[in-house]
Amino acid sequence: MIKAIGLFSGGLDSILAVRMIRDQGIEVDALHVYTTFESPSSADEAGRKESERNPTNPDKANEKIREHPCASVSNMAAKLWIGLTTMDVSEDFLEMIRHPRFGYGSGINPCLDCRITMLRKAKARMETLGAQFVFTGEVLGQRPMTQRRDTLRKVERESGLEGLLLRPLSAKLLSPTVPEQEGWVDRARLLDLSGRSRKPQIELARQWGITDYPQPAGGCFLTDKTLARRIKDVLSHTGSLSKEDLILSKVGRHFRLSDSVKVIVGRWEAENDFLERYAEGRWMFQVVGAPGPIALAEGTLSSETIRKVAALVARYSDAKREASVEVRYTYEERERMVEVSPADDARIAPWRI
Numbered sequence: 001m002i003k004a005i006g007l008f009s010g011g012l013d014s015i016l017a018v019r020m021i022r023d024q025g026i027e028v029d030a031l032h033v034y035t036t037f038e039s040p041s042s043a044d045e046a047g048r049k050e051s052e053r054n055p056t057n058p059d060k061a062n063e064k065i066r067e068h069p070c071a072s073v074s075n076m077a078a079k080l081w082i083g084l085t086t087m088d089v090s091e092d093f094l095e096m097i098r099h100p101r102f103g104y105g106s107g108i109n110p111c112l113d114c115r116i117t118m119l120r121k122a123k124a125r126m127e128t129l130g131a132q133f134v135f136t137g138e139v140l141g142q143r144p145m146t147q148r149r150d151t152l153r154k155v156e157r158e159s160g161l162e163g164l165l166l167r168p169l170s171a172k173l174l175s176p177t178v179p180e181q182e183g184w185v186d187r188a189r190l191l192d193l194s195g196r197s198r199k200p201q202i203e204l205a206r207q208w209g210i211t212d213y214p215q216p217a218g219g220c221f222l223t224d225k226t227l228a229r230r231i232k233d234v235l236s237h238t239g240s241l242s243k244e245d246l247i248l249s250k251v252g253r254h255f256r257l258s259d260s261v262k263v264i265v266g267r268w269e270a271e272n273d274f275l276e277r278y279a280e281g282r283w284m285f286q287v288v289g290a291p292g293p294i295a296l297a298e299g300t301l302s303s304e305t306i307r308k309v310a311a312l313v314a315r316y317s318d319a320k321r322e323a324s325v326e327v328r329y330t331y332e333e334r335e336r337m338v339e340v341s342p343a344d345d346a347r348i349a350p351w352r353i
């Protein structure tokens, strides 16, 4: 029996691709490649709490709430009756963001490197299982960076899958692959979809009775402009990027006070709790005597910088209109107090990342 590895995101395109290949009598084993940075443990948790606190205006929080991608992917695979393997590529991902061979997309998304890495994993899986080829739900022209004719070819070549990578949804617009030439797959039963419209896929799903599929997500967090700015700031000031940097870039408000000092201020209770867990090796600031956020500061802090950070955290507290506010700051076991006037918006604007 012919066996194929399907790169599976759980989205409609990959569901249709699985159906098309499986309906040709081919055994499908799905592979979901993910990073731990997609975990909802930080911003999503915070968003959830925020929506509880402010149920009449939950829009802001709602945009941060999503199910953990792996949970929905495995549900979807179960519904399709296909085997699913999930693979965490967080470490590869960090290296790709630090040094993308093929550059970034609109944010700090190294899409070509990312696709190549995913397909290399799929190729390794194909070899381990003795499968004959790999397929994806990619559609020609759907995404500007990775799904152009030239980049589809480049990704195929760089992943070492030349001739063995089938895109069933657009196959008739692409050169025949080995599975088609060998007759493992009937090319006549593949499709010729292209472009950004999802209407043909939605219609196909309707015809096939597929009703339960996720709506397209907002995209990968690396395409987010704010996150991209924060990650670029870390890279340019430290020359490195850790898993922790990436996780923290999704939380709170970020400020750059100098080349060596960065401050993160929590926006709501869950973010403050989350930041507190990362206090080790960082300075932690909080207003005394009034509700307010936690701020974490990284770097070596002079007494002048301590006053700046204290004024910043006071700005986001309930005491922001007071003339003078007491702020507690701690570093490891040491704890001190400082009295400052809360900063005004004009003062902090140039610090914002």
Ligand code: SF4
Pocket: 109, 110, 111, 112, 114, 115, 146, 219, 220, 221, 222, 223
């Ligand atoms: S958008 Fe994100 S997950 Fe998708 S290919 Fe680009 S970097 Fe990878």
